[in-house]
Amino acid sequence: MDTSAIFPCWAFIIMCLITVDFTSSETIAEELVTVSETDTLASSDSESSSCGCDSLKRDGVVSIDRETSLLSDQAAVKYSKKANDGMEVSQGYNQDLYIPDKMVLIPAGEFLMGTDNPEIPQDGEGPQRRVHLEQFYMDIHEVSNQEFQKFVNATSYVTEAEKFGDSFVFEGLLSEAVKKQISQAVAAAPWWLPVKGADWRHPEGPDSTITDRLDHPVLHVSWSDADAYCTWAGKRLPTEAEWEYACRGGLDNRLFPWGNKLHPKGQHYANLWQGEFPSQNTGEDGYTQTSPVMSFPANGYGLYNMVGNAWEWTSDWWIVHHTSDELHNPKGPETGTDRVKKGGSYMCHKSYCYRYRCAARSQNTPDSSASNLGFRCVSKNER
Numbered sequence: 001m002d003t004s005a006i007f008p009c010w011a012f013i014i015m016c017l018i019t020v021d022f023t024s025s026e027t028i029a030e031e032l033v034t035v036s037e038t039d040t041l042a043s044s045d046s047e048s049s050s051c052g053c054d055s056l057k058r059d060g061v062v063s064i065d066r067e068t069s070l071l072s073d074q075a076a077v078k079y080s081k082k083a084n085d086g087m088e089v090s091q092g093y094n095q096d097l098y099i100p101d102k103m104v105l106i107p108a109g110e111f112l113m114g115t116d117n118p119e120i121p122q123d124g125e126g127p128q129r130r131v132h133l134e135q136f137y138m139d140i141h142e143v144s145n146q147e148f149q150k151f152v153n154a155t156s157y158v159t160e161a162e163k164f165g166d167s168f169v170f171e172g173l174l175s176e177a178v179k180k181q182i183s184q185a186v187a188a189a190p191w192w193l194p195v196k197g198a199d200w201r202h203p204e205g206p207d208s209t210i211t212d213r214l215d216h217p218v219l220h221v222s223w224s225d226a227d228a229y230c231t232w233a234g235k236r237l238p239t240e241a242e243w244e245y246a247c248r249g250g251l252d253n254r255l256f257p258w259g260n261k262l263h264p265k266g267q268h269y270a271n272l273w274q275g276e277f278p279s280q281n282t283g284e285d286g287y288t289q290t291s292p293v294m295s296f297p298a299n300g301y302g303l304y305n306m307v308g309n310a311w312e313w314t315s316d317w318w319i320v321h322h323t324s325d326e327l328h329n330p331k332g333p334e335t336g337t338d339r340v341k342k343g344g345s346y347m348c349h350k351s352y353c354y355r356y357r358c359a360a361r362s363q364n365t366p367d368s369s370a371s372n373l374g375f376r377c378v379s380k381n382e383r
């Protein structure tokens, strides 16, 4: 059986031609990614729509030469927690604001899903179609580390990242000690490294912890982990339509949950990336990594961080061709290989991953996990 596949990417012309044979680890070892720093930085300057986020498949990693890897040690220091200590205060975030397990009613209604002016057409952002939804309740924020910890305490649940023994972490977040041990990367997005021992309790690998960020979104949870959590909580994952309707916060035809301007009155409304991706994150919005789940203003329905902070899994299988027919409570295709995720993350920048829009979307295989991917749940009744 021929299981070779070509990585989807649009800007990395050099890397687009890398074919990985999933059946042979020797072949993978031969597909050395030899991208010079200059090449990579040049391509990040160009208009690009791929953050490589959809390439996070455990069997899709290739060997890399650490000597020629794209990010210098210097860049890693810039991202390090130590270097950014003291930055996470500028939003006036109030610790007391954090409320676990709270949901809000999203009223029944109709809305225009998707867009006829897609920024990233290959993601299937269009066509715009009228969708009717019944009312539902939604978590006001991404599921936090504390909430997930409660679930694991109660059930002894083991996540897929823990079973596989690794998960994807953005290179800029890793310590030197962890980076030294890694010899593989994602061909289409070499700043993603599979890190042994990275999981929800250790977001940047074995030498990291969540004790100082229990009110941040849980990360390194696969679709199956997210589904298990929601089921345990008496909830479920939102459909893509529910998520997008909720994201729009009652506004028609706007880019973001709060309107069309990214920085109304000069304020940051979401945890995104400022600076040059992937080499420099200025943290102008107060955060170079995740932020607490109730930081930044809520949208019209009272939902926090729908765009930015952590990507959020939905229950839909991924397809890019949609009917323009009017739909009632659509649940996506019956089957598929990838699940839809929405909202973008703290790693998204307009030049690179303009996916912090309500109509934007991306996908991962259901067993994928990464340092920028989380979720929230919905339910028919308030919990």
Ligand SMILES: *[C@@H]1O[C@H](CO)[C@@H](O)[C@H](O)[C@H]1NC(C)=O
Binding pocket: 146, 147, 149, 150, 153
């Ligand atoms: C989970 O259990 C640990 C160990 O007993 C405890 O310290 C922690 O507070 C518990 N977490 C939650 C959210 O209940």
Ligand SMILES: [Ca+2]
Binding pocket: 271, 272, 273, 274, 283, 284, 285, 286, 287, 288, 289, 346
């Ligand atoms: Ca940020």
Ligand SMILES: [Ca+2]
Binding pocket: 142, 305, 306, 307, 308, 309, 310, 311, 312, 343, 344
């Ligand atoms: Ca989010």
